Amino acid sequence: MILLGQLVLLGLGLSPKHLTVEALDEIGSADLVFIDTYTGDYQLFLKLIKALNSNVKLLGRSDLEEKSIVIDYGLKYEKVVLAVVGDPLVATTHASLIISALEKGLKVKIVNGVSIFSAAISKSGLMVYRFGKSVTIVYPKNGIVYEYPYHVIKDNMSRGLHTLLLLEYDNEKKIYMTVNDALNILLELEAKIGGGVITGKTIVIGIARLGYNDELIKAGEIEKMVKYDFGPPPHVVIIPAKLHFIEEEILKKMYWLT
Numbered sequence: 001m002i003l004l005g006q007l008v009l010l011g012l013g014l015s016p017k018h019l020t021v022e023a024l025d026e027i028g029s030a031d032l033v034f035i036d037t038y039t040g041d042y043q044l045f046l047k048l049i050k051a052l053n054s055n056v057k058l059l060g061r062s063d064l065e066e067k068s069i070v071i072d073y074g075l076k077y078e079k080v081v082l083a084v085v086g087d088p089l090v091a092t093t094h095a096s097l098i099i100s101a102l103e104k105g106l107k108v109k110i111v112n113g114v115s116i117f118s119a120a121i122s123k124s125g126l127m128v129y130r131f132g133k134s135v136t137i138v139y140p141k142n143g144i145v146y147e148y149p150y151h152v153i154k155d156n157m158s159r160g161l162h163t164l165l166l167l168e169y170d171n172e173k174k175i176y177m178t179v180n181d182a183l184n185i186l187l188e189l190e191a192k193i194g195g196g197v198i199t200g201k202t203i204v205i206g207i208a209r210l211g212y213n214d215e216l217i218k219a220g221e222i223e224k225m226v227k228y229d230f231g232p233p234p235h236v237v238i239i240p241a242k243l244h245f246i247e248e249e250i251l252k253k254m255y256w257l258t
Contacts (some may be wrong), residue, residue, distance in 0.1 A: 004233055005031075007074045007101045008081045009088040011113020012045050014211030018114040019048070021254045024110055028052045031077035034059050034070055036169055039093070040085020041234060044212075049083060064093050071097075074106045087115035089232050112252065116210065120164060123217060124205050127248030130241070132161030137237075138168040139175070150189040154197045157241045165237040176233035179206035183237070185225040205238040205255065206230055220257035228257060 007025050013019055027033055033053045035042050050056050059082075063069050074080045082097070089095050098108050121128050131201050135152040149165060155225040156163045167177035183204065190198040200223035208216040208230040216230055240247070 003107050004107070005074050005077050006079045006107040006109060007070065007098075008079060008109045008111060009094055009098060010083045010111040011087040011115070012042075012083050012085050013114035014086060014116060015213075016045055016048050018087050018211055019045075020111070020113065023111050023113065024052065025128060026079075026081055026109075027083065030079045030081040031055065031058065032073055033081045033083055033167060034073075036064060036094075038064060038082045039091045040084075041171060042085055045083070045085070049101075051224070061093075064097065071101055071104050071106065074101060075104065084113070087113045087117075090115060090117065114211065116166070116236060117164065119210055120207055120238065121204065123207065123210065124238050125254060126162050126205075126238065126240060126247050127244060130160070130162050130244070130247075132156035132163060132254075134164040134166060136168065137165040137177065137185055139177065139181070140185075145188060145192070147189060147193065150186065150193055150195070150197060153186075153239050154195055157197060157239075160241045162241050163239040165239060167233075167235050167237065169234060175234065178233060179208065179230045179235045179237055180226055180228070182235070183222055186239075187222065187226070194223060203240055203243070204252075205240065205251070207236045208232070208237070209234065217255045218257045219251040219255040226258055 008025055010023055016213045027049055030053055032055045033049060035058050037058050070082055101108055121131060133152050135149045138146050153163045166184050169176055169179045186198045198218055204225050205219045206225055
């Protein structure tokens, strides 16, 4: 029996067409493939993964946070793959899992996939070095609106930096925030805080289903964008700072909402 195996933390990308040759090889040669169902919409990949490997198990949030399930199988088999939508290590849960695996003596390999961070910024046409801190917008809990995203946007804008906003996603609870909900929350925060950061004329970029066949990207003023139907999730939002003239031209020629 093999006592020390290998854990492969593998990025699936944002859709099956993003899967790399390396990822396909690792999935096909693994003794067991775990799929992280918590940090991304795995359903698009499930049929293909099962076609490549008959030994597939789904892991929820608690399974990942407890870590022992993945590590126990890693010690039992020669190679165990943990497949993650997007790119590995974007979620801190995965970083913590790697530390625990290494402490148990497992070998660890990381196979990169297309990330929402790189793909959204690239597709937007905005300059990558002009992005500041990213932040996640969540729905109000017990009537309390989480103010931190507003302050991140304000700080980024004060330094001439764009902001990538991730939107609340919980596959287990079926919570998928839309661009429209996110913009309404930002307008609510502006009304509450009054910092002059978000107005009806603020330019925003809404991105839906990035990497899917029906991906949608639109840019425009919040007062128009908040009413636009972006369709099913997943969604993300970018709040640009003052645009460079090249960035402005790209947005208006490719994505502008008329």
